[in-house]
Amino acid sequence: MDLLWEMFQHGKISKASSTADKASIEVGKAQTRTYSLEAKLDHLGLINRAMWSLLKERTELTEKDLIDRVAELDMVDGKKDNKIHDIRECYGCGKGIGPKEENCIYCGLSNPITSAFNKL
Numbered sequence: 001m002d003l004l005w006e007m008f009q010h011g012k013i014s015k016a017s018s019t020a021d022k023a024s025i026e027v028g029k030a031q032t033r034t035y036s037l038e039a040k041l042d043h044l045g046l047i048n049r050a051m052w053s054l055l056k057e058r059t060e061l062t063e064k065d066l067i068d069r070v071a072e073l074d075m076v077d078g079k080k081d082n083k084i085h086d087i088r089e090c091y092g093c094g095k096g097i098g099p100k101e102e103n104c105i106y107c108g109l110s111n112p113i114t115s116a117f118n119k120l
């Protein structure tokens with residue numbers, strides 16, 4: 001009876017160890033993806049700063065203009081949350097569709113993407 005119990009316990013321990021190994025691999029993959037996204041975000045921030053510095057140098061735009069426009073775009077969806085939510089209206093049924101959706105999820109009509117930012 002003890003032998004059966006030990007075999008049963010050994011099987012459970014082995015299965016738990018395998019599950020932990022798989023979880024550890026998944027954590028490693030998630031960390032790699034996170035580092036990659038952080039690097040891309042840093043690069044996009046750098047590009048944005050470069051674009052803004054060029055605009056300031058070559059136009060009459062000011063920091064206040066930028067801050068006001070950010071606040072204005074933030075409030076497009078009615079919520080001040082430092083996020084932009086580009087909900088478009090379907091040409092066919094008028095219901096809201098996501099910025100990346102080419103076909104309406106309600107009526108199926110094709111709604112061509114007309115802004116480069118909708119692909120983000």
Ligand SMILES: [Zn+2]
Pocket residue numbers: 090091092093094095104105106107108109
């Ligand atoms: Zn529709």
